[in-house]
Amino acid sequence: YATLSAVVKEQTSPFNGKEAALLVEELRSNFNTGRTKSYEWRISQLQSIARMIDEKEKCITEALYQDLSKPELEAFLAEISNTKSSCMLAIKELKNWMAPETVKTSVTTFPSSAQIVSEPLGVVLVISAWNFPFLLSVEPVIGAIAAGNAVVLKPSEIAPAASSLLAKLFSEYLDNTTIRVIEGGVPETTALLDQKWDKIFFTGGARVARIIMAAAAKNLTPVVLELGGKCPALVDSDVNLQVAARRIIAGKWACNSGQACIGVDYVITTKDFASKLIDALKTELETFFGQNALESKDLSRIVNSFHFKRLESMLKENGVANKIVHGGQTTEDKLKISPTILLDVPEASSMMQEEIFGPLLPVITVQKIEDGFQVIRSKPKPLAAYLFTNSTELQKQFVQNVSAGGMTINDTVLHVTVKDLPFGGVGESGIGAYHGKFSYETFSHKKGVLYRSFSGDADLRYPPYTPKKKMV
Numbered sequence: 001y002a003t004l005s006a007v008v009k010e011q012t013s014p015f016n017g018k019e020a021a022l023l024v025e026e027l028r029s030n031f032n033t034g035r036t037k038s039y040e041w042r043i044s045q046l047q048s049i050a051r052m053i054d055e056k057e058k059c060i061t062e063a064l065y066q067d068l069s070k071p072e073l074e075a076f077l078a079e080i081s082n083t084k085s086s087c088m089l090a091i092k093e094l095k096n097w098m099a100p101e102t103v104k105t106s107v108t109t110f111p112s113s114a115q116i117v118s119e120p121l122g123v124v125l126v127i128s129a130w131n132f133p134f135l136l137s138v139e140p141v142i143g144a145i146a147a148g149n150a151v152v153l154k155p156s157e158i159a160p161a162a163s164s165l166l167a168k169l170f171s172e173y174l175d176n177t178t179i180r181v182i183e184g185g186v187p188e189t190t191a192l193l194d195q196k197w198d199k200i201f202f203t204g205g206a207r208v209a210r211i212i213m214a215a216a217a218k219n220l221t222p223v224v225l226e227l228g229g230k231c232p233a234l235v236d237s238d239v240n241l242q243v244a245a246r247r248i249i250a251g252k253w254a255c256n257s258g259q260a261c262i263g264v265d266y267v268i269t270t271k272d273f274a275s276k277l278i279d280a281l282k283t284e285l286e287t288f289f290g291q292n293a294l295e296s297k298d299l300s301r302i303v304n305s306f307h308f309k310r311l312e313s314m315l316k317e318n319g320v321a322n323k324i325v326h327g328g329q330t331t332e333d334k335l336k337i338s339p340t341i342l343l344d345v346p347e348a349s350s351m352m353q354e355e356i357f358g359p360l361l362p363v364i365t366v367q368k369i370e371d372g373f374q375v376i377r378s379k380p381k382p383l384a385a386y387l388f389t390n391s392t393e394l395q396k397q398f399v400q401n402v403s404a405g406g407m408t409i410n411d412t413v414l415h416v417t418v419k420d421l422p423f424g425g426v427g428e429s430g431i432g433a434y435h436g437k438f439s440y441e442t443f444s445h446k447k448g449v450l451y452r453s454f455s456g457d458a459d460l461r462y463p464p465y466t467p468k469k470k471m472v
Ligand code: NAD
Pocket: 127, 128, 129, 130, 131, 132, 136, 154, 155, 156, 157, 158, 184, 185, 186, 189, 190, 203, 204, 205, 206, 207, 208, 209, 211, 225, 226, 227, 228, 229, 260, 261, 262, 355, 357, 383, 430
């Protein structure tokens, strides 16, 4: 990783509560100068991010390979080009987003005019996760900058190469008086959470989200929580089998080896159809990853040995190991687990109770496809839900009756790429949303402003409140 090591410096100083307080104080005083509010500042920072992505694409790809063995094309499509397109959209639309919106007024205020004016929230904190460490760090920062905030980014320590690269690149490309990266794990994040922020934008799991929300509550700080959950794919028997199988694979194993918040967690299908679907998945898996998937360069590894062991123990659990119908091979030295399919694992197993976040795919069977709705509803609301069917009636029922952060019908994960769709969870899968204009709005306060002149000063509202006034 010659390019990467040339760019990334050793992180030197530890970060404690005192430094966190000084950091926020400095950023707040710089925010208070008003500099970040100007269109010029916002656009220049966004342009710098776009330039950073163009100029440092190779380093970013190398960092993602170092942290996750992420295949180059997967890294490019899912992280680099996706982040760049969000940045370009913000650059293109910023003037429109910033423009006050004129709204109707009422008879009570006549004559008057009214506007919704967006204002930045102030100094915001972005805490991100390790699985898409570049995208999940930079995408919210784009929204925070577009909305005119000062921002601190705390990337995940579990993807250390991406974390230190982000620290280095932000200091090289962006205005460091208002935009900073603080690296670290629990102690550093705790020090940051002890400060007063104007918004905390968190991507991660539900356990830590509760810590974030409790810390935010002390200062009434609003939060966005981008979490995960068990994302189901319900597969009807009337589908184009090959296309459905390919798209399920794309949303599971070709998606960071299943380490993705909107990756397919489990499949539900009918008893009669399960074997056909599993056969199609096996055929397409071999086409994509060859006969020995553990050797494939196109399969990301598990991020670290903690998560490798967690997944291995899910597989070894009582009543689960004998349900493997495909795969199940592991190699600890390379931290790889082959694409693994299991049929009807017990509902009480951790594989069906916890978010899997790895390359294991349980297939659950039901008598009728509609019974799948109840399986989904019996679990906390997922971040994404998928349905494969040609039946428009079933599609309608699914959209109306299944609650999830977002959905793609007849495919997986692609709704995340549509910038005009809000991306976020519901219930246990999160609070708030972002992407495109939603990112701008997430980091803005919408201020209602009523403009009056000195004319039309009707007596009606002033005492004395005579009966005659009520008649009017
Ligand atoms: P995590 O919750 O363990 O960590 C997220 C962040 O919180 C990291 O930056 C970490 O340093 C920090 N953190 C960890 N423990 C902490 C503590 N005790 N106090 C304060 N901060 C702490 O999540 P993860 O393992 O990085 O990511 C996996 C989870 O994130 C999965 O549940 C996944 O579904 C979810 N996720 C959601 C999205 C989304 O966009 N909704 C995207 C990716 C991942």
